[in-house]
Amino acid sequence: MELKTSDESENLLRIRHSCAHIMAMAVQRLFKGVQVTVGPWTDRGFFYDFAWPADSPLTEKDLKKIKKEMAKIMKANLPFVREEVSAAEAEARIRAQGEPYKLEILQSILERDPNAPITIYHIGDPNAPAAAPSAAPAAAAAAAEAPAADAKPAGPKPVAPWWDLCAGPHVERTGDINPDAVELENVTGAYWRGDESKPMLTRVYGTAWETPDQLAAFKQLKEEAAKRDHRKLGAELNLFSIQESSGGGLVYWHPPGAMVRHLIETFWKELHLQRGYQLVYSPHIAKADLWKTSGHLDFYRENMYEQMQVEDETYQLRPMNCPFHVSVYKDGYYSYRDLPLRLAELGTVYRYERSGTMHGLFRVRGFTQDDAHIFCLPNQITSEIKGVLDLVEEILGTFGFSDYEVNLSTRPEKSVGSDEIWTTAEAALVEALNAKGWKYQVDAGGGAFYGPKIDIKIRDAIGRKWQCSTVQLDFNLPERFDMHYFDDAAAKQRPIMIHRAIFGSLERFFGILIENYMGAFPLWLAPVQVRLLTVNDNLTEYAQSVAAQMRKAGVRCEVVGQASIAKLIRNAEKAKTPVICVVGNKEAEANSLAVRLYGGKELGSLPVQDVISRVALATATKGAF
Ligand SMILES: [Zn+2]
Ligand SMILES: [Zn+2]
Known part of the structure; x- marks a missing residue:
């Protein structure tokens, strides 16, 4: 329904x-x-x-x-x-x-x-x-x-x-x-x-x-949804915390959560490098002047933190990465042959949220955007947008999100940029969406004043929709920062700027993932992939040697013992570890492991080497054990 x-x-x-x-x-x-x-x-x-x-x-x-x-x-x-x-x-x-x-x-x-x-x-x-x-x-x-007294009785x-x-x-x-x-x-x-x-x-x-x-x-x-609440699961699985002592909306990633983030980031970076993006890193604060030039102090100030005085200068925490990527661009010299230029950064930003409105990882004050800015020629808009949509599909699809709700927002009444560029850009977005074969809704006049955009919502395991990816064209920042490239006649031209994020924010996306998977991450993402359970302390040494082999092969594992086997299995299920291996005397003698998957499926006794190669294969293909 x-x-x-x-x-x-x-x-x-x-x-x-x-x-x-x-x-x-x-x-x-x-x-x-x-x-x-x-x-x-x-x-x-x-x-x-x-x-x-x-x-x-x-x-x-x-x-x-x-x-x-x-x-x-x-x-x-x-x-x-x-x-x-x-x-x-x-x-x-x-x-x-x-x-x-x-x-x-x-x-x-x-x-x-x-x-x-x-x-x-x-x-x-x-x-x-x-x-x-x-x-x-x-x-x-x-x-x-x-x-x-005179009221009608009926x-x-x-x-x-x-x-x-x-x-x-x-x-x-x-x-x-x-x-x-x-x-x-x-x-x-x-x-x-x-x-x-x-x-x-x-x-x-x-x-x-x-x-x-x-x-x-x-x-x-x-x-x-309550069963899947990421705040509850986040505490139970030691994934993250938000602590009163340091302030609301500021996230601590605990080791298991940080491992998941590391895996997501690595996956994200590798794909971006394959697609011709270049990674950059930029500062978290900048002189207030930068925000004056970008216009953020005019239209985004209520989301920004108070300015701070450093010696004789006024600085401000960044609410966005865009001006920094523009600054990287501006430090170079570009001919039309150098474009498109795709700059990507997992950039942390800080935005003011009222104390009453914060909510777990979904609404925070500090978060990391999986941000990128593409600078291109007008005739490259379609292919660049198409490339972004392909990347959205590949990245989100890897997490099992393949049902999208796509929205195209077009030129509002008040806008900057010529009629010609708006027409070109909107046509390019439509062309890219059609090339992708995606159904989409048009929010006529719902775009930002500086360019049209595409928003993509995903549907999670229980049918809830989440806004994640955004592709936003921008005719304003290149103007404000006086950006240019040289065309084939050596004349100065403005590049087109495209802002885009696929997850939106790593914090929020992590919250969505926790709820989507109900804390049971797939094998490739699980903070611990294999838990080795020892039925008695004499087997600890054997289990540790198996763990050492596993780690050498890149398998994330841990050894747990000193409790009844029933309790050890119960705890491993609670920790939602994908592969549970019971180590008994028989297994130690045969150099094997009794394998059981999260959820209770028993696979019987398997040679240690088989378990390692199956985990390694599942990790590499992001598939099942
Ligand atoms: Zn941006
Ligand atoms: Zn009313």
Whole structure:
């Protein structure tokens, strides 16, 4: 079953966004003194941040009650009614409600644009005769429901309308949402505006779908994902850590994780060298002037760390590698015959992320991009892009990712570069995609201001999609850095610049791999390929001599003993070691090993030399034992 994100389905986006409002309405109907703030949709659900009275905090137990109230609102099939009001009117209504956060939101909308249209959405028709006035505080509105003496006895109690500042979009009526396709998931804390100096709010997360079947499938996916959580497996398998003492979002690669990274990097470098890339290394900081020239200080500053003073100069940590590769280019002299030039670097960058938004290896502050920049002639764009797509397929395919979702983003309204170069470049990207035979979607006008791009998402073992590879053309940096080459008439020309990454970030890709493989790396990637288990201490010497032979042949192995064989096997399975060899007296006499693969498949007794050559072959071919 296809579980679409809010980006992929307008209907789900409307459902999820509407659910956030319905939840806020339900909360204010149930709990006195709770103030509303904001409640956006997420990829697969929604959340709402409430200012909850400190003396009676919300607990997970209350979620059931809220869900029931939401179902009531859905059953009442109330319309979502859009109303455009003046800023003064909006302010008056918010003040009447006593909602300080809403007032702040209104003020920040007006700060950005004093003439911004202010829209509010009512749930329930505010002009319906039975309804309470929309400006009444929510608690009073709820009270208005109390049956008056002359109330009609028949029919369900009407639900008083409720409203929120919002730009939409929503479903048409609350009844368009199936309450059995909605679930409230959990309660966490979140700072107002993500700012630690501001009050702590209560965030309620939920998920919403079109049908109960979709919700059930999503719950199953979530359970499966929890089992694979790379943070949990990363700790269990000693792959990496992120430590409070050094700061969030900064990753320590422990020996087993570092071994996997080393293998990935080696594989990556070898393939790049085969494809005519040249490796470079560049500094992690540079003078702020470099970022002024590149333009990053204008359009990327919020992602960059504070500048630092070094003697009389101002320096800054790099959020990107691009200006450095441009600097390498600029230090040379190029004729058209020297292009394309492909510079590759596993370049570590630092980007500011709010403390509340970091997540394991998926969202960090320091990470290594598998970056490369291609400088080429306009008539080389197609073949260069095609080459990148081939490399994407070969590299990602090696990890078992062969199902891609490809997106082409084209020229936005505001852009730099001539019409001619945009037309040439977009046509070249299309031609390369067609040559590859890949299906793709076009995000018309969704490109960066400096060039069109191709994004590639992969699908993992449980069907989740991950954005990994990007190929981005750039007509801006060559201009800003005044880059050139000499054409066949010895005239100066601007080269075309292509940014591209295949994994995206090594940290994030490692997280994806851990979850995809559930920690059981294939033989060629496993930090330890073979674990030798000794049934008694007399066999340690034999096992060590086998291990020495294995290491000499390049096999990564370790010897473990001093426990019952059942326990040793259990531990090897827990460590997810691909090949487990039991060493008993019989094996020692015959110079053999009793082989068992991860997952329990027994292969019986094999000569030591056979085990070594099978591991070596599987490693070389990236295949199975
Ligand atoms: Zn809304
Ligand atoms: Zn770049």
